[in-house]
């Protein structure tokens with residue numbers, strides 16, 4: 001913990017966006033059990049962009065998946081904006097995610113049979129917004145990501161970087177309180193990557209919002225408010241910058 005984070009966590013400040021306590025995750029591999037997370041305790045703060053970095057296999061994707069309600073921990077508890085998410089039933093958890101969380105994963109998971117604007121509009125349509133309005137809102141984000149001219153193309157007609165930007169628009173379109181991203185800039189050139197980070201900051205960072213980013217992209221390390229470094233399923237660094245030896 002850095003001094004600045006201690007300062008922000010003094011009594012009277014807003015509660016954590018995510019409060020993770022004692023998070024353990026095991027995976028069965030044949031006869032043996034692999035422990036991938038060894039008791040993670042951390043608070044993710046609103047108003048901050050938190051990066052999770054670490055070597056391949058250190059547990060980053062597993063940790064953020066548990067923090068956003070898509071992978072059950074073997075042990076431990078996760079509160080997201082005060083809700084104990086693994087105490088919810090399946091239906092409640094689906095609704096909670098839909099309303100509060102935007103995801104950007106390495107697989108874009110776009111629906112192949114509908115165009116880019118409709119894909120980006122999915123969270124709004126799922127919330128019951130009419131399709132014309134939802135497409136309009138989605139197209140505004142596609143415009144900010146410089147791909148409004150691709151709005152009527154099917155995912156299969158787009159480049160990898162364009163598909164990624166559609167996935168980013170879809171994650172942000174319903175203005176979720178928590179945005180969770182796995183390698184959001186990996187498929188993008190430097191200037192598109194900066195643009196995505198600017199948009200994430202604009203949409204996802206506010207006093208009552210938070211953003212977590214898993215990244216290997218050292219071109220964007222300077223944009224973090226806080227960096228957690230994972231090694232073998234443990235947090236080995238928690239500060240405003242990368243540790244000197246990385």
Ligand SMILES: Nc1ncnc2c1ncn2[C@@H]1O[C@H](COP(=O)(O)OP(=O)(O)OP(=O)(O)O)[C@@H](O)[C@H]1O
Nearest residue numbers: 027028029036054055056057058059060061062063
């Ligand atoms: N569903 C699964 N079943 C078995 N083992 C798994 C599963 N998911 C992840 N693991 C293992 O857990 C460990 C951590 O994986 P995780 O994907 O969280 O790492 P990571 O830090 O995100 O890696 P990368 O940077 O390569 O994406 C790895 O050893 C991986 O093989």
